[in-house]
Amino acid sequence: MMTELSNDSCSNNTIVVEDLSLEYGHNVIQQDLNFTIKRNDIFIIMGNSGSGKSTLMRSMTGLNAPASGDVFYHCRNDKNEQHGFWQSSNAMQLKIMEQFGVMFQNGALFSSMTLIDNVSLRLLETTQYSPRRIRKIAAFKLSLVGLKGFEHYFPSEISGGMQKRVAIARAMAMDPPILFFDEPSAGLDPVSSKLLDDLLLELQESMGITMVVVTHELDSIFAIGNNAIFLDHEQKTIIARGHPKQMLLDNPHEQVQSFLTRGNK
Amino acid sequence: MDSPIPEYNISHNNSMLDIEMRGDWSLDSNFPEEFEYELKHQFNKKTKIQSVNIRMLQVTAWNSALLTVILSLSEFCEQHQVQFDLSQLPLEMNHLIKLSEKIPSRKLKDRQQTSTSFLHNVGSDVIAAVKDVGDVIEFIGKAGVAFIAMVRGKAVYRSSDTWLIMQQTGAEAVPIVSLLNFLVGAILGYIGAMQLEKFGAEIFIGDMVGVAMTREIAAIITGIIMAGRSGAAFAAQLGTMKVSDEIDALRSMGLSPMEFLVLPRMIGMMLMMPLLAIYASFMGILGGALVAYALLNISLEQYIGVVINSIGLNDIFAGIFMSAVFGVIVAVVGCQKGMSCGNSAEAVGASTTSAVVTATVIIFICAAFLTVIYGVLGI
Numbered sequence: 001m002m003t004e005l006s007n008d009s010c011s012n013n014t015i016v017v018e019d020l021s022l023e024y025g026h027n028v029i030q031q032d033l034n035f036t037i038k039r040n041d042i043f044i045i046m047g048n049s050g051s052g053k054s055t056l057m058r059s060m061t062g063l064n065a066p067a068s069g070d071v072f073y074h075c076r077n078d079k080n081e082q083h084g085f086w087q088s089s090n091a092m093q094l095k096i097m098e099q100f101g102v103m104f105q106n107g108a109l110f111s112s113m114t115l116i117d118n119v120s121l122r123l124l125e126t127t128q129y130s131p132r133r134i135r136k137i138a139a140f141k142l143s144l145v146g147l148k149g150f151e152h153y154f155p156s157e158i159s160g161g162m163q164k165r166v167a168i169a170r171a172m173a174m175d176p177p178i179l180f181f182d183e184p185s186a187g188l189d190p191v192s193s194k195l196l197d198d199l200l201l202e203l204q205e206s207m208g209i210t211m212v213v214v215t216h217e218l219d220s221i222f223a224i225g226n227n228a229i230f231l232d233h234e235q236k237t238i239i240a241r242g243h244p245k246q247m248l249l250d251n252p253h254e255q256v257q258s259f260l261t262r263g264n265k
Numbered sequence: 266m267d268s269p270i271p272e273y274n275i276s277h278n279n280s281m282l283d284i285e286m287r288g289d290w291s292l293d294s295n296f297p298e299e300f301e302y303e304l305k306h307q308f309n310k311k312t313k314i315q316s317v318n319i320r321m322l323q324v325t326a327w328n329s330a331l332l333t334v335i336l337s338l339s340e341f342c343e344q345h346q347v348q349f350d351l352s353q354l355p356l357e358m359n360h361l362i363k364l365s366e367k368i369p370s371r372k373l374k375d376r377q378q379t380s381t382s383f384l385h386n387v388g389s390d391v392i393a394a395v396k397d398v399g400d401v402i403e404f405i406g407k408a409g410v411a412f413i414a415m416v417r418g419k420a421v422y423r424s425s426d427t428w429l430i431m432q433q434t435g436a437e438a439v440p441i442v443s444l445l446n447f448l449v450g451a452i453l454g455y456i457g458a459m460q461l462e463k464f465g466a467e468i469f470i471g472d473m474v475g476v477a478m479t480r481e482i483a484a485i486i487t488g489i490i491m492a493g494r495s496g497a498a499f500a501a502q503l504g505t506m507k508v509s510d511e512i513d514a515l516r517s518m519g520l521s522p523m524e525f526l527v528l529p530r531m532i533g534m535m536l537m538m539p540l541l542a543i544y545a546s547f548m549g550i551l552g553g554a555l556v557a558y559a560l561l562n563i564s565l566e567q568y569i570g571v572v573i574n575s576i577g578l579n580d581i582f583a584g585i586f587m588s589a590v591f592g593v594i595v596a597v598v599g600c601q602k603g604m605s606c607g608n609s610a611e612a613v614g615a616s617t618t619s620a621v622v623t624a625t626v627i628i629f630i631c632a633a634f635l636t637v638i639y640g641v642l643g644i
Contacts, residue, residue, distance in 0.1 A: 111609035125291035136333035143365040175328040206360035
C-alpha cells in the first residue's frame with residue numbers, strides 16, 4: 001500500500017515517543033524519553049558518541065524493542081488514531097512500517113544487486129504494481145537523488161556518497177511520509193556532505209516528508225534541522241530540545257553548548 | 266465523497282488532448298496500468314494532437330506511480346513535438362519532476378552487454394584458473410617464509426591465538442568427528458560383514474575396518490569435516506577482516522598478516538589434525554566393533570585382538586602423516602581464500618564456498634596420490 005504525497009488531513013503530530021527507556025543487556029542507555037515529531041519536521045537526534053542515538057532510532061523503526069514505553073504512529077487508513085508500535089500486533093507493526101523508510105549509516109545496499117534492483121526490491125515484494133511500473137518508479141527515485149543513468153551499476157562500482165544517495169532512493173521507494181537517517185553524512189567529504197544536506201532539504205520541500213536524522217555533524221544539524229533533541233549519556237535522558245540554532249543561543253547545559261561549539265565554550 | 270478508485274477521461278478538443286483525472290491514485294491494487302498505453306494510443310489517431318492538457322483537481326491522492334506515467338507522457342510529447350503544459354499539475358508534482366531533471370543523466374562509461382563466445386569463456390576461465398594457481402603458490406611461499414620465521418623465533422604472532430585456534434579446530438570438533446567416524450566405521454564394518462560372511466571369514470572384519478580407518482579413511486573423513494568446518498571459518502573470518510580493512514590495519518602497523526593471522530591457523534590445524542585423525546580411527550574401529558558384535562557375534566575381545574594384530578606402526582604413521590598434510594591443505598586453502606576475498610558480503614560467501622570446495626578436492630587428490638606412494642614405498 002502506498003502513501004499519498006499530497007492531500008493529508010491527518011493530525012499534525014506524525015510520531016509521538018512516550019516514556020521510552022532503552023537498555024543494552026542490563027545497562028540502561030536512555031530513559032524517560034518523551035518527544036513529539038511534527039509533520040514536515042526535519043528532526044535531529046543528537047548527542048555524544050555512545051549516548052544511544054542510533055539505539056533510539058532502531059527502537060523507533062522497529063528493529064530493537066525498548067525496555068519500556070512506546071512509539072506512536074498514524075496509519076494511512078486511520079489518520080485520527082495513533083498506534084503504539086510495540087504494543088501492536090505483528091500485522092499492525094508491518095502496516096506501521098509502511099509509513100517509513102530507513103537509511104542506514106553505511107547505506108546497507110545489497111552488494112549482489114544492481115542499484116535499480118536495490119530500489120525495486122520492496123516494491124516488488126510488497127505491492128501489486130507491474131514489474132514494468134516498478135522499474136519506472138525505481139528509476140524515477142534514482143533520478144530524484146541525481147543517479148539517472150546508474151541504474152545497472154552495482155554498489156561496489158560507485159562512490160560512498162553515491163551509495164548513500166541510493167540508500168535514500170531505496171528508503172523512498174514506497175513513498176513513505178517519514179524517513180529515518182542514521183548518520184547520513186558520516187564518512188563523506190564536506191562537499192558531498194553539503195550536497196547530501198541540500199538533497200534532503202529539496203526532498204523535504206518537494207515531498208513534504210518528515211525526516212528524523214541521527215547525526216553529530218554540526219554543519220548538517222544547523223543546515224537542515226528545524227527541531228531537535230539532545231541525548232546526554234551521563235543523565236541518560238533528553239537534556240535539551242528545540243531548534244538547533246536556538247539551542248546554541250540559549251540552552252544553559254554545558255554539555256549542549258560544548259557539543260554545539262565543538263568544545264569551544 | 267472522495268472516489269476511492271482512480272478514474273480518468275480522455276477526450277479530444279480540436280487538436281488538444283484533454284485528460285481529466287479523479288479519485289485516489291495512491292493504491293497499488295487499483296492502479297490502472299492501461300492508462301499510459303491509452304494515452305500514447307491517442308497519438309496514433311487521425312487527429313493531429315498539438316497540445317496536452319491534464320486536469321487533476323479532483324485527484325485526492327497520488328504517488329510516484331502516477332508520476333512515472335506523467336513523466337513518460339512528458340517524454341513522449343517532447344519526442345513528438347507536442348506541447349505539454351506541466352504548470353497545471355499539483356505543485357508538489359512539479360517540484361518532484363524538476364528535482365528529477367535537475368541532475369542530468371550521466372554514465373561513467375557505457376555498459377557493454379555483449380555476449381561472449383564459448384571459446385572466449387573457456388579461455389577466460391583457464392586464464393583465471395592459472396592465475397588462481399599462481400596465487401595459491403605465492404601464498405604457500407609466503408606461508409613457508411612465515412613458518413621459517415616462526416622456527417627462527419622471529420615471527421610476530423600471539424600464541425594465545427594459536428591456543429584458541431587449537432581449541433576451535435580440535436576440542437570443539439570432537440563431537441562431529443566422533444559421530445561421523447563412528448558411523449563410517451559401522452558402515453564399513455556392515456559392508457565388510459556381508460561380503461566376509463560369504464567366505465566364512467567374518468573375523469577379518471577387524472583387519473578391514475582397523476587398517477582402512479587407521480591408514481586413510483579416518484584422515485580423509487576428518488579432513489573433509491575440517492574443510493567444511495574450520496576451512497570455511499578461516500575463509501569467512503579473514504574475508505570479513507579484509508572487507509572491514511582489519512588486514513590493512515595490521516599491515517599499516519608493520520605486522521605481517523601471514524604471521525599474525527595465517528600462522529596460528531596453520532599451526533593449530535597441523536597439530537590438531539593428526540590428533541583428531543588418531544581419535545577418529547579409534548571411533549571408526551569402535552563403529553566396526555558394534556557391527557561385528559551385533560551382526561557377526563564377534564566379541565569385543567576377539568575384535569580388538571584382531572585389530573591390534575592387523576595394525577602396524579607403519580599404518581598409524583601413514584595415517585598421521587596423511588592427516589597432517591590434510592591439515593596444512595585445509596589451513597592454507599582456507600586462509601588463502603579469505604585473504605584474497607573481494608570487498609563485499611557476496612565475495613565473503615564466494616570465498617568461503619571456494620575454500621570448502623577447493624580443500625575437499627585437493628584432499629581427495631592428495632589421498633589418492635599418497636596411497637600410491639605408500640604402495641610404491643611398501644609402507
